[in-house]
Amino acid sequence: MLKYVLSDTDLGGVRFGISPLCELGLSLRAVRDPSQYPLQLPWLRRSEGARSRLDLDGLLALVDDRLWTPDFLNPRPASPLTRIDDEFAALERISAEQFHGDLIRVHGAVPAVFAGPARPAVRRMVRILQEFWDTCFAPHWLRMRTILEADIVYRGRQIAQGGLFTMLNDLSGAVEFDGRIISVRLKNPASRTEKTDGLGLTLVPTMFTRRASAPVNHGDPPMLMYPARGQGAMWEAEQVRNPAAVVALLGEVRTSLLTALAAPASSTELGVRFGVTTSAINQHLRVLRDAGLVTSTRYGRSVLYFRSELGAALLLG
Structure with a gap:
């Protein structure tokens, strides 16, 4: 004691x-x-x-x-x-x-x-x-x-x-x-x-x-x-409710990623959260970044992704 x-x-x-x-x-x-x-x-x-x-x-x-x-x-x-x-x-x-x-x-x-x-x-x-x-x-x-x-x-x-x-x-x-x-x-x-x-x-x-x-x-x-x-919630796959119109444009996974990236996150963390492999996450993030919907920056030894103003505006419709 x-x-x-x-x-x-x-x-x-x-x-x-x-x-x-x-x-x-x-x-x-x-x-x-x-x-x-x-x-x-x-x-x-x-x-x-x-x-x-x-x-x-x-x-x-x-x-x-x-x-x-x-x-x-x-x-x-x-x-x-x-x-x-x-x-x-x-x-x-x-x-x-x-x-x-x-x-x-x-x-x-x-x-x-x-x-x-x-x-x-x-x-x-x-x-x-x-x-x-x-x-x-x-x-x-x-x-x-x-x-x-x-x-x-x-x-x-x-x-x-x-x-x-x-x-x-x-x-x-x-x-x-x-x-x-x-x-x-x-x-x-x-x-x-x-x-x-x-x-x-x-x-x-x-x-x-x-x-x-x-x-x-x-x-x-x-x-x-x-x-x-x-x-207990640390390792649960994340479930996100996405705007139907954005899902029709981007697909469910990319829309979920865009929604989640209101806060910076790495591809490894996103893979854990959504139950998707890191390589698959990286492919989706590259598409979103090329479209100007997310930005990326290096933080220590990790690359963090964050929703851009254009991405935020798309979700707000």
């Missing part, structure tokens, strides 16, 4: 954040034990081929049999807008003491794949995680982030309507709040009580926690990771 004792300042300083690195690290739990994460089985199936080409020894050395991960993979996000590149840069700068210490707290010893001098081991770890992100997360991250952001909006509405007490007691069955103390039932049998002492409490929605998670290290900045709402 973990208890966070909130000061008067902290009661007004509860904030939300999203950490791509935290999500990446926690996803190793599902890789290690898929049976514990049934809602993410579609992601595990889709990413299986890509994972087989990664350094799995290095990845799995970052999670143990209890499904604990080192705290350096769970940074406290400053906002819901945290970028993975910034988190990787910070991770690469961690001290040897933190790197070895966090691994030892999880495994009892530094795993063999990361033994030896810390700097080369840290560089190897960051490279492995970057490859994991690029191949298994980046194609789906915009939609994942949408679910995480939607959860934060919902929690904010709860605070506005029912107060902090209502919101905190609805996070998870493993979390209870009595107006001053947040009690979190964790897998760790050890109990500890920590005073937040004006540091505030950061709440982080995640797709890869079933009940609740918190930093392993005593004295780390107060942070609680809880299961995001709406995860």
Whole structure:
């Protein structure tokens, strides 16, 4: 049992954040034990081929049999807008003491794949995680982030309507709040009580926690990771009601794509949403772009598509 004792300042300083690195690290739990994460089985199936080409020894050395991960993979996000590149840069700068210490707290010893001098081991770890992100997360991250952001909006509405007490007691069955103390039932049998002492409490929605998670290290900045709402919709094929006249002109699939592209999305994400292969999506997007109905731009390593003004005008009829 973990208890966070909130000061008067902290009661007004509860904030939300999203950490791509935290999500990446926690996803190793599902890789290690898929049976514990049934809602993410579609992601595990889709990413299986890509994972087989990664350094799995290095990845799995970052999670143990209890499904604990080192705290350096769970940074406290400053906002819901945290970028993975910034988190990787910070991770690469961690001290040897933190790197070895966090691994030892999880495994009892530094795993063999990361033994030896810390700097080369840290560089190897960051490279492995970057490859994991690029191949298994980046194609789906915009939609994942949408679910995480939607959860934060919902929690904010709860605070506005029912107060902090209502919101905190609805996070998870493993979390209870009595107006001053947040009690979190964790897998760790050890109990500890920590005073937040004006540091505030950061709440982080995640797709890869079933009940609740918190930093392993005593004295780390107060942070609680809880299961995001709406995860079950992540992998459902999207059903869109389209204007009949536009369908007659473009066809059902292209009209659905044009409708969905009110928000930027990659071809991989659109394929997941509509249950269509990425290659087929790309063919349709090329036609829509050539017709001036969508535009494209590069975002990191992905190409994002967005409905143009002409496309929006066509849908409005």
